[in-house]
Amino acid sequence: MKQPQQLIAGANAPLPTDNISVRILSQNAIDCAAYRLTTDGKVRGDGDMIFYGQKRSDDGNVSFRGHDSDGFFDINLPAQPASIEKIALAFSSEQTLAQVGDVDIQVLQGSQVLMTCQLSSAGRNEKAIILAECYRRQGNWKFRFIAQGFNGGLKPLSEHFGVEIADDAPAPQNTTQNQAQLINTQKADNTSQASTPPPIPATPSVNLNKITLTKNQSSINLKKRDDFGKISVNLDWNQRSDGNKSAPKKGLLGDLFKQHQSSGIDLDVGAMIHLKNGEKTLIQALGNRFGSLQSAPYVCLRADDRTGQVSGGEWLDINGKQWSQIEEVFIFAFIYEGAPNWEKTDGVVTIHVPDQSPIETRLTEGASNLPMCAIARLVNQQGSINVERINQYFKGHQEMDKAFNWGFSWKRGRK
Structure with missing residues (x-):
């Protein structure tokens, strides 16, 4: 060659x-x-x-x-x-x-x-x-x-290069108290009081900052709106089966392209949706439960990456115009094949809300025998969106269901 x-x-x-x-x-x-x-x-x-x-x-x-x-x-x-x-x-x-x-x-x-x-x-x-x-x-x-x-x-x-950058873009991670468009960062007990952000700029602009939810900064609240627009949740991961991002220098000029070619890690993202009328439903590739954006449950899985090679990973969309109909969206993911644990996947979930900073959490703590990860929940708090990091790991769907009292009946499925 x-x-x-x-x-x-x-x-x-x-x-x-x-x-x-x-x-x-x-x-x-x-x-x-x-x-x-x-x-x-x-x-x-x-x-x-x-x-x-x-x-x-x-x-x-x-x-x-x-x-x-x-x-x-x-x-x-x-x-x-x-x-x-x-x-x-x-x-x-x-x-x-x-x-x-x-x-x-x-x-x-x-x-x-x-x-x-x-x-x-x-x-x-x-x-x-x-x-x-x-x-x-x-x-x-x-x-x-x-x-x-x-x-x-x-x-x-x-x-x-001529990109318009918002002057009121929120600061990253631990300096979020004065963020524009984002109410105060909260711990999981939600005891902090909201502050009023400055007005949203009339001209759309790129927001360069991202918010990383961690154990110490586990929650953030997005101010109430009549229409949040299309909310997108992305699960992305290192798609090489070896899970090794930091390849040795020796390989950069010769064999690294083989690592780029090889793949095999298949992760699946899903959601449990609890509507205001009490209805609960699941969105996931298993069972071909892709949901709907325009009708209940107002959440849709775009597609299932069965190869582990699709650029950008997997996406869930939430109809923010119908946020008043939603009580909670609970995001989870599981390793379908190709990696022994979450650390090897280098997985990251990023929540994109129009006119807000991207909100991310990394999936790097899962034990080797626990392939299911409860990632985060988006909770309707009197019209606002409270994003809460969970990052807890389970053996499977049934164990996760029991931990969070969903009440679904489970049977083994394939895709």
């Missing part, structure tokens, strides 16, 4: 006119982003920025998958709008590049690594880097390794 081409900073190489993937690997967590740019070097709108909080472009032709130190941008080159001249790839971190360590880039077509680049961290004190770009040249696409440092973090980097 042809060896991948190695690029140095400033070098370029032709790309196939096809779907490609750009893989970004680091030793530590970084926030990766892609920007689709016109001839003036700016995005056309917020839908041209792709990152952890918005994993697909507005037309779906650029998407992001992966976590922290191992991310993929999947790019459909032939489908890019005519007005898009280049796609810039960048990352930012709270640490300097010298602290993050070397960053490796691979360009893949399917499972074949076409080219590789290594960004050396030696003596680099920037916290944001424009890594590379895919660009048009005389009707064809090319790839250039840039490695250009940028002062500031993800916000000034994004604004450099």
Whole structure:
């Protein structure tokens, strides 16, 4: 098999006119982003920025998958709008590049690594880097390794490319008391009192912050609305069967594409929905219970990823316009096959509510013999949404049902 081409900073190489993937690997967590740019070097709108909080472009032709130190941008080159001249790839971190360590880039077509680049961290004190770009040249696409440092973090980097960033975006994790659009962070006892947030800005803008629910910060409340819009719950995971994100450096230029090719971890997301009228129902792939968004229970599973290879994992949608009809949505997931425990999956659940920060919780604590995880519940508290982290692990559906008093009758199922 042809060896991948190695690029140095400033070098370029032709790309196939096809779907490609750009893989970004680091030793530590970084926030990766892609920007689709016109001839003036700016995005056309917020839908041209792709990152952890918005994993697909507005037309779906650029998407992001992966976590922290191992991310993929999947790019459909032939489908890019005519007005898009280049796609810039960048990352930012709270640490300097010298602290993050070397960053490796691979360009893949399917499972074949076409080219590789290594960004050396030696003596680099920037916290944001424009890594590379895919660009048009005389009707064809090319790839250039840039490695250009940028002062500031993800916000000034994004604004450099013309993305409008909300000034009142909430602060991450432990600084949530003064968040716009989010009422105070609460512990599970829900004893805190709500504060009134500032008005929502009239112009939509990208929110770069995400809220991570942990044992110490286990709950957050979203202020009451008449219509929350479409609420989306994403279960994503490391889709390689070996479960090893931090691959050795030795493999980056040769055999890592084999790990990208191999897969086999199949996780399934589901929900128990309790409506205000007392009705309880389940949404999950087992038994083909996909639900409905427009009628009760107002929750729908988009599809079942039976291969473990679908970009972006699995999604549940909740009709936020009908939130007044819902008492509780209880999110759970289970390992169907391919991994001995949750730590090997590197699973993460992210809840996306329009005009709010993404809310995530990571599934890394499950014992090897407990494949079922009760993840989180969304509870209707007088019209607001209280998001509560659970992260408890069980042998199966029946044991989880008993722990939370659902009252369903269970039998073994397959898909």
